[in-house]
Amino acid sequence: MERREGEIVGAACVRPSSLQIKAEKKQGNSETENKCIKKKKNMKCDIVLAGVGGQGILSIATVLGLAAVENNLYLKQAETHGMSQRGGAVQSYLRLSDKPIFSDLIPSGEAQLILSVEPLESLRYLNFLSAEGYVITNTTPFINITDYPEPEDVMKSLEKLPRVVAIDAEEVAKHAGNIKSSNMVMLGAASPFIDLPLNSLEQAIRDIFNRKGQEIVDINLKAFHAGRAFSEEKINRLK
């Protein structure tokens, strides 16, 4: 993975209730940033990323991490390495804040988002979700265990949740040009709920796919925007 450098201090973050993404100021001098901090209160965003080992949730975490660094946020991102990577349940805890972050783990009941690339896995971390939190999940099941529940029952459990965006990321990714970009569809679907500037997320996607060529970059950006449009439409319908 490419390692990036940058300042990690400053402002911005999540307003799960506010679904409009305001145009953020470009990275300014620290004074402007500080004013920004004073205006906002408790800017803090905790995200549980969930999936199955090998599904590549870490690329989503990397994009969000790069965008957070670009916006001078504090960041902690704990991930799963080792044995469970072999097709087991994996999770990453991503914490963004304008104040120093202590714990690498998210306390239960405090995550603003569960972002899952697999429907059953989205249910596994519901204890982490705050009362106002959203579940953003892919609907395509990844069945590598014999006792996987009926996919319809998984969907029924999801539908019972108060705030959920369920998206067939593979289908959307196929339309965007490559089924492999389903992770970027999921990131796009989550992006309206994460108060990071759109251009920072786009730039981070360019950065991580750049070495694979312009075509791959474009497919992933298209997938990201398709996922984002899906969520925005859903949000508008809810209004």
Next chain:
Amino acid sequence: MHKKLLLGVEAIGQGAIDGGISGVYAYPGTPSTEITEYIQENDTAIERNLHRTWSANEKTAMEAALGMSYAGKRTLVCMKHVGLNVAADVFMNIAITGINGGMVVAVADDPSMHSSQNEQDSRYYGNFAMVPVLEPSNQQEAYDMTIAGLDLSEKTGVPVMIRITTRLAHSRSGIILVSSPRIENCLSLPADPLQFVLLPSNARKRYKNLLALQAQFLKISEESIFNTFEEGTDKSLGIVCCGIAYNYFRENFPEKSPYPYIKISHYPLPENHLKRLESQVDEILVLEEGYPLVEEQLKGFFERGKKIHGRLDGTLPRAGELTPDLVAAALKIDKPVLPNLPGILVNRPPALCKGCGHHDTYRALNEVMGEYGKGKVFSDIGCYTLGALPPYNSIYSCVDMGASVTMAKGAADAGLFPSVAVIGDSTFTHSGITGLLDAVNEKSNMVLIIGDNESISMTGGQDSSAFGRIEAICEGVGVLPEHIHVLESLPRNHDLLVSLLRKEIAYNGVSVIIPRRECIQKMARRKR
């Protein structure tokens, strides 16, 4: 200000480079692996040509690091907690010989056993060897303490341990790098030619020297910037936070703690801070990741002092890693009641990858062993340990690196027939060869299967130290050539593997069968 986004393990790697090491020595093991991988890929390390290739096991790694230290250079040796068991012989004795160039021993513990067979606490080893231990609470400290540890090692003349746990190892955060990194030491021999000669007469002198140093270690720890005391207004409780437990404590009091507390990241325990805390509070709560080492020390056998709470009295669970929630409960902070998880949720344990060669091996082994009943296959540590789970249910042991070979030998000695061992190529070269020699010397009636995927796969596909030489090693150890078989582990070779297993089970002596095919994950990465 220069900031870099690094995992805790990577921060140790960067700290070692900036601390002026001339080499890193290690054997891969989760959660320690990426310390070495970071150095292997680092431009400065490549430019300076620091030593950064993998060792055969943790013992050879630490001994080589000792050699580098003997020659006056700074060095880092890294391993997971159970790796320190393998290196314990040299570790205990390095404390007595002391070092020449600075040496940091970075050990990553795995509480909750995410990828391990136990959750032993390496701080006990530091205590046992009587050397200073540093325990960072975050990525920045992991970096700073690696540089400070190398300095401290040269100042005190002993190796310094840095102990981290899984959560810090595999969590990323921004860190500030030093503006002026240390340069490498020049080659220099130890001033005392007898320093490293642990003949009894000299070892006694060296041991007395180590004992005499303890007062100095304590003084340094009491003055260490890594141990801090914070006042609090509520004196009903005083908190002792060790390493990463500090984060979980502060997560619950992000602005200011009402209770006075000590943050401990440098051992031996700073007596000054502890006495000060004890004198002003009614009771003490010890928060530590791992075993209740500090709690035990503070409690004493007769518990005549103030009440000490922690893992021993049930305030915190005795086993498993800490979380912000567990620490909140220990602090009696009310948390909202959490919803029940949906009843349809099932576990998703790890499994062998689709197309993995171990799958073909287990399929053939199950076919043959079905004729003999359960319980006759010993195994080892690696991806193939997943053969203990459904759908394979093929193996009946996983204890420590190399134990499959020797347990199969011992069981054969006891009369178990057939006695079969399954080990990976890298685990075999790590600690299986000497066991095979024992079996050959006694003509033990056993079959050893070495699943050769040409890689250390569980930890991410590092190069196996005896790539392409496994059969030559077996022959060199004395296994008869006609009882060594190599075949490609592919579905089309199923019948061949079944017949070889039958034939070698029938042979009364040591046989080795090597199903070989490159790890599919490694192959995919290579072709990318």
